[in-house]
Amino acid sequence: MTAIQISVFLENKSGRLSEVTHALAEAGVNVRALSLAETIDYGVLRLIVDRPGEAKEALNGAGFTVTETEVIAVEMPDRPGGLAGIVDLLTQRELNIEYLYAFVGQRGENAIVIFRIDDVSAAISALQEGGARILSADELSAI
Amino acid sequence: MHESTPCWNREIEFMAPDQLRALQSDRLREVVKLVYEKVPYYRQKLDDAGVRPQDIKSIEDIGRLPFTTKEDLRETYPFGLFAVPMEEIVRIHASSGTTGKSTVVGYTKHDVETWAEVMARTLAAGGTHRGDLLQNSYGYGLFTGGLGAHYGAERIGTSVIPTSGGQTKRQVQILQDFGTTVLCCTPSYALVIGEVGREMGVNFADLPLRVGFFGAEPWSPTMRQEIESSLHAHALDIYGLSEIIGPGVSFECLEKSGLHINEDHFYPEIIDPETGEPVPESQPGELVFTTLTKEALPLLRYRTRDISHVIAEPCGCGRTIRRMRRVTGRTDDMLIIRGVNVFPSQIEEVLMGIEETTPNYVLVVDRKPRGMDELEVQVEVSEKTFSDEMSRLEVLSERIQSEIESTLGLRVSVRLVEPKSLARSMGKAKRVIDRRDLGT
Numbered sequence: 271m272t273a274i275q276i277s278v279f280l281e282n283k284s285g286r287l288s289e290v291t292h293a294l295a296e297a298g299v300n301v302r303a304l305s306l307a308e309t310i311d312y313g314v315l316r317l318i319v320d321r322p323g324e325a326k327e328a329l330n331g332a333g334f335t336v337t338e339t340e341v342i343a344v345e346m347p348d349r350p351g352g353l354a355g356i357v358d359l360l361t362q363r364e365l366n367i368e369y370l371y372a373f374v375g376q377r378g379e380n381a382i383v384i385f386r387i388d389d390v391s392a393a394i395s396a397l398q399e400g401g402a403r404i405l406s407a408d409e410l411s412a413i
Numbered sequence: 414m415h416e417s418t419p420c421w422n423r424e425i426e427f428m429a430p431d432q433l434r435a436l437q438s439d440r441l442r443e444v445v446k447l448v449y450e451k452v453p454y455y456r457q458k459l460d461d462a463g464v465r466p467q468d469i470k471s472i473e474d475i476g477r478l479p480f481t482t483k484e485d486l487r488e489t490y491p492f493g494l495f496a497v498p499m500e501e502i503v504r505i506h507a508s509s510g511t512t513g514k515s516t517v518v519g520y521t522k523h524d525v526e527t528w529a530e531v532m533a534r535t536l537a538a539g540g541t542h543r544g545d546l547l548q549n550s551y552g553y554g555l556f557t558g559g560l561g562a563h564y565g566a567e568r569i570g571t572s573v574i575p576t577s578g579g580q581t582k583r584q585v586q587i588l589q590d591f592g593t594t595v596l597c598c599t600p601s602y603a604l605v606i607g608e609v610g611r612e613m614g615v616n617f618a619d620l621p622l623r624v625g626f627f628g629a630e631p632w633s634p635t636m637r638q639e640i641e642s643s644l645h646a647h648a649l650d651i652y653g654l655s656e657i658i659g660p661g662v663s664f665e666c667l668e669k670s671g672l673h674i675n676e677d678h679f680y681p682e683i684i685d686p687e688t689g690e691p692v693p694e695s696q697p698g699e700l701v702f703t704t705l706t707k708e709a710l711p712l713l714r715y716r717t718r719d720i721s722h723v724i725a726e727p728c729g730c731g732r733t734i735r736r737m738r739r740v741t742g743r744t745d746d747m748l749i750i751r752g753v754n755v756f757p758s759q760i761e762e763v764l765m766g767i768e769e770t771t772p773n774y775v776l777v778v779d780r781k782p783r784g785m786d787e788l789e790v791q792v793e794v795s796e797k798t799f800s801d802e803m804s805r806l807e808v809l810s811e812r813i814q815s816e817i818e819s820t821l822g823l824r825v826s827v828r829l830v831e832p833k834s835l836a837r838s839m840g841k842a843k844r845v846i847d848r849r850d851l852g853t
Binding site: 275277279280281286307309311312314316333334335336337339368369386 | 794795796799800801802803806807828829830831832
């Protein structure tokens with residue numbers, strides 16, 4: 271029930287993000303969602319793509335440091351309070367959210383939140399028991 | 414002649430060259446005999462080189478003696494080269510070594526007196542006298558700078574203010590309130606004191622500060638001008654290394670054109686670092702010293718790895734002891750950052766301990782305008798150390814920083830960089846980028 275996120279280490283210098291996107295484009299990889307965290311010196315680019323394996327290979331080939339990270343993709347109603355309901359399910363079980371980011375799916379009714387949580391299995395059961403819908407890796411790729 | 418030249422030991426510093434050579438010859442014979450009799454390691458070394466003490470008749474024979482290197486000190490760590498029993502040792506200092514082990518040096522009571530003598534000459538050459546207030550901002554401790562300058566200043570009879578390093582605002586306050594006339598510290602710290610003083614509204618032109626003795630770090634003529642205009646005082650270079658005695662091996666006089674070597678105690682040679690052969694007079698090469706009077710740790714032809722040359726022409730001050738040009742570089746990869754000796758291999762060891770493999774890294778040394786030397790350690794992030802969580806990356810760089818600090822005693826900045834972003838040269842990677850203007 272988890273999805274694979276591709277995480278890329280990026281130095282804060284001009285042109286690096288463009289090189290990532292070009293490497294992915296040449297490999298025919300489609301980016302579904304991304305988030306960038308940064309410090310003064312460097313950043314971490316987190317990507318949800320249709321084909322994680324190919325993406326990692328292409329980025330490695332272009333000289334980037336890349337890891338695959340297990341994340342949870344949750345569908346939530348695209349309306350006020352939608353995210354709050356999902357986050358509550360996790361905080362009630364005292365599960366620590368390392369980070370999250372969200373994007374709106376193509377159908378536009380529901381949004382998708384990507385959660386990075388250390389205790390993946392506990393998070394999955396908390397979400398499922400709370401009635402949240404978790405997207406499988408295939409479903410996520412097919413969006 | 415030159416009666417007005419400020420000077421501590423006129424007899425030695427203005428000695429006729431022939432007389433000085435005779436003194437050096439006598440002392441060389443004695444020191445060779447001493448190490449042969451008292452230091453088994455040296456006896457072996459001399460035997461291996463096929464040299465007997467009686468073969469050394471004058472200073473001209475010095476080239477027959479084997480060299481001593483930092484390796485020798487390491488092999489005999491900590492006290493193996495001491496020529497006297499421990500009861501005779503009254504002081505021990507240490508500096509950081511190449512692979513975690515420090516270079517340990519010892520002094521007898523007589524050595525401490527010699528050191529005070531050569532530092533008194535150093536300070537007196539810049540006009541320091543009784544009645545001066547000398548603020549000593551070299552670090553006190555295992556580093557030889559603090560106590561070296563302290564004893565020299567006390568020998569002269571100045572009033573010593575042992576501020577040691579750091580707490581710059583307090584340094585400035587003392588400088589101003591006490592009316593410090595003589596300052597001792599590293600050249601980069603002198604600039605910091607000037608800068609902080611100005612921020613505090615101090616006008617150095619109004620202060621009685623007259624002269625500063627700046628060493629333990631390479632610096633350039635440009636930096637001298639900066640310090641002099643910043644502090645409104647003469648800036649003089651001093652040179653030394655703990656293996657030989659500490660500060661006071663050589664010193665500048667007010668002519669500011671090269672450093673007079675206390676060659677009645679430390680005999681200088683300049684050699685080709687590749688062949689070990691002497692280079693023609695006035696040519697640059699590696700500076701080598703033989704201690705002529707040391708008791709605890711006498712060293713024969715110690716290779717400093719510092720690049721300099723001996724200036725044979727007489728100095729305008731009238732001193733006859735020869736001068737060396739200020740040190741312009743190293744024959745090895747050692748860096749001197751804020752008085753701390755840093756070998757890239759030490760940093761490499763720390764990184765290996767953290768990653769269990771040798772990561773790629775580059776050391777960037779920079780001297781900010783009007784600031785201290787800074788060392789930045791750039792480390793490539795590997796798949797192993799990379800994490801999608803920023804907090805883990807920050808923990809990684811903090812850990813590298815704190816382990817380097819506890820190993821070297823030096824605070825560095827750490828920057829994580831992408832793999833292969835660091836320049837590779839053919840074969841050995843270029844590990845050090847020195848952006849300091851040392852005016853070589």
